[in-house]
Amino acid sequence: MPYNETVANLGLEEYKYHFITKDKPLFKAQKGLSEEVVRQISAHKEEPEWMLNFRLKALRIFQSKPMPTWGGDLSKLDLDDIYYYIRPQDRMKRSWDEVPESIKETFERLGIPEAERKILAGVGAQYESEMVYHSLKKEWEEKGVIFESIEDGLRKYPDLFREYFATVVPPHDNKFAALNSAVWSGGSFVYIPKGVKVDVPLQAYFRVNAEQMGQFERTLIIADEGSQAHYIEGCTAPVYTTDSFHSGVIEIIVKPGARFRYTTIQNWPHNMYNLVTQRALVHEGAHMEWLDGNLGSKLTMKYPSCYLVGEGAHGEILSIAYAGSGQHQDTGGKVVHVAPHTTSRIISKSISRGTGRASYRGLCKVYEGARNAKSNVQCDALLLHDTSRTDTFPYIEIEESTANVGHEASVSKIGEEQLFYLMSRGLSEEEATAMVVRGFIEPVARELPLEYAVELNRLIELEMEGSVG
């Protein structure tokens, strides 16, 4: 089969509806999901009718799909006990001074100095489901870069939005993509025009702070031909007492010759279910990199993917997972080679501590017609305690004889000799352990921007506290 037919058959269909909505009832928050809730969300956001219809159709898909039985344990996830939408603050914040103190405090706790925050351009902070703070450097505006909340993206750029929305992750892709499609709220809309190079990363911090609040952020990014950009999404959140749920969808279109990198460091509260679909469609000669760090949460199921649909496309997934006691990180990546001469690489590093469980789950698929595709996957797991657990579940599906595909994985215990050596140099066991762990993740961590590497190290150190004994 010619590869462009394969692309057409991937099931990434488009959705087109042609109506405009008029009425706007008052929004009342309620637990659970129903058609009424979906209609309220859409009405509250003053969405065009096609989006309402899209949401309703997605809701039906969500209701018809069974819960996944693979991956993590979802039996304790009560989808009726969640607020699917919470009213955001009344208006968008325009300047730093207007950002609420509570959010500033959380920023503070992250340890990023305010000065640095201001230098880091285009910070959008998401708080309780919506963008509350949003700024974009002037020079980018001049270049035509769009960096908006997803709602504003839909409002201000309806045609561009509609052309790409749900084309990479259609609602029928999986149960939680359908759920997100029905109730999405918040997230970013990014467009990088042809040939534009954005030097400073685009950043969107977001936080989840309300108990039992569902967070269904949706991000749509289009990197037009020959453009270059780096998008960073970071996240820390305080610990809650009852289960919480996050289910995002990230769609990225990397047009011919473009280079795009998406970095996420997530440190969710330990009772959070985090089920995310993030996927990039990578066109001819384009490069896509996912840098994915997963800490915290009760269960994370997240497999950033690259669909390499254009000749010579390259996809890369660098992943770090840290599973502390009671946590299950079911993460990894997918690379799907559809076009000839496509290449990909996955590097995954996982650490399991206490009763934590880190699972790598990955797919490397080479369709017929993707001649001379090359893929290499490497997974390393580090176990800190005898109660820790790790799994590796790679799927390698090859339909092309010219393909060259390799997968390697190793599992090891933290080396007693390494610890002994470091401790003989005067480090405590805790410090020594943290140092070994840092060394273990270094091949991925070094790809992070400096401040993130620092933050990640800080988080690892924090997690290591009390890990000995």
Next chain:
Amino acid sequence: MLADARMTTAAEGVTAAFNREAAERLAAGEPQWLRERRLAAWEVYEQTPLPTTQVEEWRYTDVAMLKLDEVRLEEESGDAPSGPAAELLATGAEAAGRALQVGARLVEVECAEELRAKGVVIADLATAAREHPDLVEPYLGTRAVPADLGKFAALNGALWAGGVLVYVPRGVHVEQPIRIGRWLGRAGVAVLPRTLLVADEGSRVALVETFASPDFDAPALSCGVVEVYARSGASVQYVGLQRWGLGVRHVSTQRTIAERDANLDTLVVNLGASVARVDLAARLEGPGARSDMLGLYFANGEQHFDHNTRQDHVVPHAHSDLLYKGALYDRAHTVFRGLIKVHPKAQRTDAYQQNRNLLLSPEARAESLPNLEIEADDVRCSHGATVGHLDEEEMFYLMSRGLPRRAAERLVIFGFFGEVLERLPLPGVVEELRAAIEARLR
């Protein structure tokens, strides 16, 4: 409606060939315990739905490919193979003892007199169940392949015929390999062979089992079970050579159990059959146990092979090492799914797993799913998988020496397989396997 639907599910896979009457018929005249086991297995079979491709382990193999409805139960024997067919079974090779199954029956069972004197038993399994219940009852369908392991383990548990018992007493070394030949002479039938090998403490034995038939135009089914026990300190090699003809559907469940300090190696070679679906597991039950799991497959035409392997580490200080290699031509499709499972108490486990595939035709297709589940921390585990094509530099070198492309290709494939064969400590058997592979590559 609902009740009907449930009944349909319960009866999945119950056919004109596979039914309770058949189990009753086979159980007639058998000792009570065996009769009960057959009927219990039948219950499990009836109550287990047929696996669908929604079931992870059957994701790539549609059970419809097995054509369960198109075969009747073989209850006859037939003529023993002669001429080239006999060669397929290597009946002429040296052996310490042998058994030959034709159709549903064992037509020949022999054991070297000297070994018999030492207590070695090579026997028809049904006869042995009567005459040596102490050697059969504790092992048959108990710890290795109980009926509840799966639909096809249950089917065999209920309907096996032509079973073979090999028992090697404590400390006895059997120098020559023991050979079992399984011959199927006609299409349209199902055979359910079963092999039970018990190597008692400190004994040594090698068992080579060959499955062969001519090519058929219509489907035939072999639904087999292999159970191997290596008691403390025993050293066992089991080799399964599957060279059924086309048309045959080969379903096999193989479980080995290695106790303390035992060495238990298996080599499974899949060359024939239209569809082969094999479940192979090594369970390490004693510290110091070691199991090598070796596999080779060569598929062409429309052949479909699906391997499921499992290395089960339940105790500390055991070692397992798996290497499966396959080469594919034409529109062949192969699947390797391997799992290393390290249970919480299995500290100091050493476990490795490698799967390598050579795709030799544009339409060939290989899936590789090497899985790890590790619940202990002080372990050394790694796995690797590759899917690739012929190394053009190697080819170029060989062709520059005057070899035609096809011959160069054969040589490279041979070298590729050689790494697996070299690890089998049975030089004579390795030569036979080489010949079998060579005949297949021709």
